[in-house]
Amino acid sequence: DGGITQSPKYLFRKEGQNVTLSCEQNLNHDAMYWYRQDPGQGLRLIYYSQIVNDFQKGDIAEGYSVSREKKESFPLTVTSAQKNPTAFYLCASSTPPGLHTGELFFGEGSRLTVL
Amino acid sequence: AQSVTQPDIHITVSEGASLELRCNYSYGATPYLFWYVQSPGQGLQLLLKYFSGDTLVQGIKGFEAEFKRSQSSFNLRKPSVHWSDAAEYFCAVGGLRGNQGGKLIFGQGTELSVKP
Numbered sequence: 001d002g003g004i005t006q007s008p009k010y011l012f013r014k015e016g017q018n019v020t021l022s023c024e025q026n027l028n029h030d031a032m033y034w035y036r037q038d039p040g041q042g043l044r045l046i047y048y049s050q051i052v053n054d055f056q057k058g059d060i061a062e063g064y065s066v067s068r069e070k071k072e073s074f075p076l077t078v079t080s081a082q083k084n085p086t087a088f089y090l091c092a093s094s095t096p097p098g099l100h101t102g103e104l105f106f107g108e109g110s111r112l113t114v115l
Numbered sequence: 116a117q118s119v120t121q122p123d124i125h126i127t128v129s130e131g132a133s134l135e136l137r138c139n140y141s142y143g144a145t146p147y148l149f150w151y152v153q154s155p156g157q158g159l160q161l162l163l164k165y166f167s168g169d170t171l172v173q174g175i176k177g178f179e180a181e182f183k184r185s186q187s188s189f190n191l192r193k194p195s196v197h198w199s200d201a202a203e204y205f206c207a208v209g210g211l212r213g214n215q216g217g218k219l220i221f222g223q224g225t226e227l228s229v230k231p
Contacts, residue, residue, distance in 0.1 A: 040224075042205060042221045042222055044221075090158060092159075103149060103161050104159075104161075106159040106160075107158050108157055109158050
């Protein structure tokens with residue numbers, strides 16, 4: 001079955017450590033996204049990538065980094081510069097219909113807790 | 116600036132009662148509109164979407180939504196709620212990819228509780 005796989009589902013980190021969240025999709029989608037979810041704040045866009053080897057900052061990119069070396073993969077690194085990293089992270093992908101925004105397909109999420 | 120507002124943070128309805136979740140958007144061009152549902156600790160699942168054509172859109176699980184351009188609204192409805200509908204619901208808007216990069220803008224979410 002096609003889908004988006006995020007790992008790990010739960011992750012604990014000490015302050016000052018970098019962590020990398022994995023996101024893999026086998027939907028053959030061009031675009032991939034990382035969102036952060038906090039209670040009462042909906043989803044906020046961290047980074048997105050429309051094609052391989054290209055990505056753009058979203059609304060809250062500070063303290064995060066990404067790479068897009070393969071179409072299937074879009075890992076997110078939460079660096080020690082991110083001041084409040086405890087959150088639920090969602091990866092998504094899409095194949096926009098032509099020039100317009102298409103629906104997003106989401107992974108199951110990764111919950112990061114900083115101790 | 117583009118934005119999505121879901122005025123109700125939390126709604127409680129009785130099982131079998133009707134449901135309407137409100138969504139208002141601000142978008143400079145013709146919007147594409149979406150409703151997603153999220154169970155606790157899970158990803159988001161698409162309920163329905165509006166791109167063009169008939170303004171009343173049918174989705175999965177018995178949900179429907181109506182696009183009203185004059186009111187900048189895209190409210191979600193269900194005639195009879197089931198206990199399994201308890202979840203968080205998100206409205207989202209997107210449009211021309213252009214400099215927006217094809218991203219969706221999400222509302223803050225509405226948490227639905229269902230009373231037996």
